[in-house]
Amino acid sequence: MSRIWIACLALLVPAWAEARIVNVQSAASRKADEGLSAELAGAILWATGNTNVTQASAMLDVLYLDGPHRIFFSGRATRGIEDGKTFVNNLFEHLRYRYALTRLLSGEAFVQHEYDQFRRLKFRALFGIGPRIEFVFSEDWELALGSAWMLELERLSDDGAPDAGRKENNHRWSNYLAAGGEFTEGIAFTQTFYAQPRFDDFSDFRLLNETATVLEVKTWLAVKFAFTAAYDSRPPDEVERLDTSLTTSLVFRL
Secondary structure, eight states, X not given: OOOEEEEEEEESSOGGGOOSSOOOXXXXXXXXXSEEEEEEEEEEEEEOSSSOEEEEEEEEEEEXXXXXXEEEEEEEEEEEEETTEEEEEEEEEEEEXXXXXXXXXXXXXXXXXXXXXXXXXXXXXXXXXXXXXXXXXXXXXXXXXXEEEEEEEEEEOOSSSTTTTOXXXXXXXXXXXXXXXXXXXXXXXXXXXXXXXXXXXXXXXXXXXXXXXXEEEEXXXXXXXXXXXXXXXXXXTTOOSEEEEEEEEEEEEO
């Protein structure tokens, strides 16, 4: 049966600290009934007085299960304005198809688009395909390893920086390790690590580590804490190599 989770996100750090790699593994691999299910999250911050701030964010995750077939879509957007000036503006969409060949081995294919004004990213598109190996240790704990060839098309903003408008087409090796389970009833944990070096130059790489804990308060309410750290060895000019973010989410299950 379809489910919609509506989450009101309380951000503990500014949204512009989001990671360069976006982790979709937890949502794409979550347990669900056959058929269609979805998660919808959103947040609005409005402040006036000494500081005038308006910030809105939204996220939609859609999952479809049919036997060995798993189709997942994720879309996210954030926009923030402070004293009439935009301080965060990004957009992200990801579509992934997974086919279970055996209980242990699956094949995955994905496409992704991304825009981020303050990372100077005008356009980024990804196309990837590769295997996934999944180990189930018990009813509550599992670990998965994924590896994929990934084509990356990227264009920077035309903003006057030394590398403005730069275009790149790279082939990367995308790898992830995702583990998760329940410590006890009502307390779940997930850990995800990504590494994405370029095939032709391993000194050009991107890393991401995300740790999350979900506390179930009631059957219809949970609290999620997540810490993310991401590193880009060769970011655009005037962009920091390391990003971190800490988020707290209230999740309502309907």
